[in-house]
Amino acid sequence: DRATYLRAYANFKAKKFTTALNILKAFDGKFKNSIYAPKARMLKVRIYLAGKQFTKAEALLRAEALSLLSEERKREVAGIYLELARAAAKPKKGTELIEAVVDYDKALRLYNYLVGMDVPQDILEKAYYQRGVVTLKAKRYGQAVNHFTAYLQKFDPFYRTEIKGEQPGSKNKAQIGKSMVWARLGLVEAELLRYRALPGDKVTQ
Numbered sequence: 001d002r003a004t005y006l007r008a009y010a011n012f013k014a015k016k017f018t019t020a021l022n023i024l025k026a027f028d029g030k031f032k033n034s035i036y037a038p039k040a041r042m043l044k045v046r047i048y049l050a051g052k053q054f055t056k057a058e059a060l061l062r063a064e065a066l067s068l069l070s071e072e073r074k075r076e077v078a079g080i081y082l083e084l085a086r087a088a089a090k091p092k093k094g095t096e097l098i099e100a101v102v103d104y105d106k107a108l109r110l111y112n113y114l115v116g117m118d119v120p121q122d123i124l125e126k127a128y129y130q131r132g133v134v135t136l137k138a139k140r141y142g143q144a145v146n147h148f149t150a151y152l153q154k155f156d157p158f159y160r161t162e163i164k165g166e167q168p169g170s171k172n173k174a175q176i177g178k179s180m181v182w183a184r185l186g187l188v189e190a191e192l193l194r195y196r197a198l199p200g201d202k203v204t205q
Contacts, residue, residue: 001027001034009043017047042076049084054106057084078119082126085110085134104138122178125155129179132186136193144190151183 004027011020020043027040034040041060048057061080085107111134114127132147152159155177177183 001031001036004031005034005036005040005043008040012043012047012050015050017051020047042080045080049080054084054103058110074118075120075123078114078117078123081110081114082123082130085114085127085130104134104140107134108138125151125177125179128154129177129183132183132190136186136190139193141190141194145187145194148183148187148190151177152180152187156180156183 004023008020008023008027011017011023024040024044024047027034027036031037031040045057045060048054048060057080061077061084108131111127111131115124115131119127128147128151132144132151135141135143135147157176
């Protein structure tokens, strides 16, 4: 089982995705109860992700997420969700398997799914921030304002609004987010773009 998994992994690293998938199919038929079975499933997700086969990757990933037990497994699956969402919003060309279409709706749905999961803090922070970035790139400025605001309410201890009047150090604050400054800028940009005060092609990186 180990040798079969390693052979599939070697083909994946060599970008021979079809060969790797065939090896993993054989693995599934022979070693379903192997200690390498979880690794083989995650490798299959990565192959689909590399080939921009988002639907297949997400289906496998959701099934895997239901069986999460340890923090390490949560981090692994959540990290791949981040990759999958980024790939949906900014696909790369030239892979062996092609489904390279920019899909902001799918990226946003994946980030929303992550926000609702019990995932490590740093991954949760990235998901909150990237929701704002994706909606800003998609020119959905009202949504971008809402998502950047949600990020700042959770990850910026100095954020306050005139309506709610949040104070620094509120008990419901998470740790300070690494993208806090960029989120502030993104919020300003989204608000200005919403009122047509900036060119529509400027987006936060």
